[in-house]
Amino acid sequence: MTNDKEPEPTARRGGWRTATETALYGPEGFYRSPEGPAGHFRTSVHASPLYAGAVALLLRRVDDALDHPDELAFVDMGAGRGELTEGVIAALPADVAARVRAYAVERAERPAGLDPRIEWRAAPPGGVTGLLFANEWLDNVPLDVVEVAADGTVRRVLVDTEGRETLGGPVEGADAEWLARWWPLAPEPGLRAEIGLPRDRAWAAAVATLARGVAVAVDYAHQRAARPPFGTLTGFAAGRGTTPVPDGSCDITAHVALDACALDGAAPLTQRAALGALGVSGARPPLSLASSDPAAYVRALTRAGEAAELTASGGLGDFGWLVQPVDLPPDAPLLVDVADHEEE
Numbered sequence: 001m002t003n004d005k006e007p008e009p010t011a012r013r014g015g016w017r018t019a020t021e022t023a024l025y026g027p028e029g030f031y032r033s034p035e036g037p038a039g040h041f042r043t044s045v046h047a048s049p050l051y052a053g054a055v056a057l058l059l060r061r062v063d064d065a066l067d068h069p070d071e072l073a074f075v076d077m078g079a080g081r082g083e084l085t086e087g088v089i090a091a092l093p094a095d096v097a098a099r100v101r102a103y104a105v106e107r108a109e110r111p112a113g114l115d116p117r118i119e120w121r122a123a124p125p126g127g128v129t130g131l132l133f134a135n136e137w138l139d140n141v142p143l144d145v146v147e148v149a150a151d152g153t154v155r156r157v158l159v160d161t162e163g164r165e166t167l168g169g170p171v172e173g174a175d176a177e178w179l180a181r182w183w184p185l186a187p188e189p190g191l192r193a194e195i196g197l198p199r200d201r202a203w204a205a206a207v208a209t210l211a212r213g214v215a216v217a218v219d220y221a222h223q224r225a226a227r228p229p230f231g232t233l234t235g236f237a238a239g240r241g242t243t244p245v246p247d248g249s250c251d252i253t254a255h256v257a258l259d260a261c262a263l264d265g266a267a268p269l270t271q272r273a274a275l276g277a278l279g280v281s282g283a284r285p286p287l288s289l290a291s292s293d294p295a296a297y298v299r300a301l302t303r304a305g306e307a308a309e310l311t312a313s314g315g316l317g318d319f320g321w322l323v324q325p326v327d328l329p330p331d332a333p334l335l336v337d338v339a340d341h342e343e344e
Contacts, residue, residue: 045087
């Protein structure tokens with residue numbers, strides 16, 4: 001709930017969307033720091049090379065569905081320091097990698113030592129054919145926060161650079177329409193929501209850069225029937241959650257209403273199901289392997305532990321995947337046996 005105390009006259013005050021844009025991507029923004037996201041929190045990309053291997057397999061299936069074009073694009077949205085892009089290239093067979101044109105899309109400067117085959121860009125290329133993959137990108141697209149005031153009206157939450165909040169004017173226009181459709185709030189003071197319209201538009205724009213292929217968004221997500229009553233805005237720094245303060249000292253993130261982002265033909269599923277359909281399994285290797293080939297048993301056990309982390313209920317396995325084909329046959333075998341993995 002907001003604090004009614006007025007901020008100091010010298011503190012900047014505006015909506016969370018504007019404040020987050022500066023705090024994350026401004027000249028001194030969090031995502032421009034030398035250590036990058038991996039210095040503060042662990043994503044699926046950092047948890048195991050199995051993740052990049054699964055994305056590489058998905059890229060190969062997209063390649064099959066496209067009938068093996070001369071140039072196959074892999075576009076990594078919100079690429080961090082290029083870890084996923086490098087991992088995908090390394091996991092591809094040589095004949096496929098030779099046709100891949102890899103793009104890492106990130107606002108920070110290109111990191112030193114990055115594979116020279118990777119093109120570093122501030123925005124995705126247009127008119128490409130292949131796979132666009134956005135791992136934990138949409139949760140960092142800045143958006144505004146709203147709160148139900150004492151009189152029952154939904155008002156925009158204003159914040160200063162020290163994180164102190166006050167209520168602004170009522171929400172109107174397209175933002176109000178989005179809330180009514182995707183995150184309706186009861187007239188109970190203190191209830192909060194995040195307006196996901198900027199994310200819907202950002203995702204639609206990213207998908208539109210593909211001439212043919214598949215776009216995938218992976219993120220913390222929630223559905224209309226179970227929106228969190230007080231929103232999900234939070235901060236992360238140095239490996240732990242913290243109060244979101246828009247001064248560049250921490251990540252500022254909020255879970256994504258992926259159902260609102262979905263375009264026609266999109267398939268929503270959990271990461272557990274998606275990775276299962278891409279061959280990532282947390283099943284332990286047979287004990288017989290321990291006696292016949294101890295080293296192989298240890299390697300297989302390590303992979304099983306990493307796979308279990310990527311697919312765990314209550315953790316990374318609950319992430320939402322939004323799979324959006326673009327000008328592909330509806331029966332293209334991109335993620336096979338998904339239903340079986342959803343039941344596991």
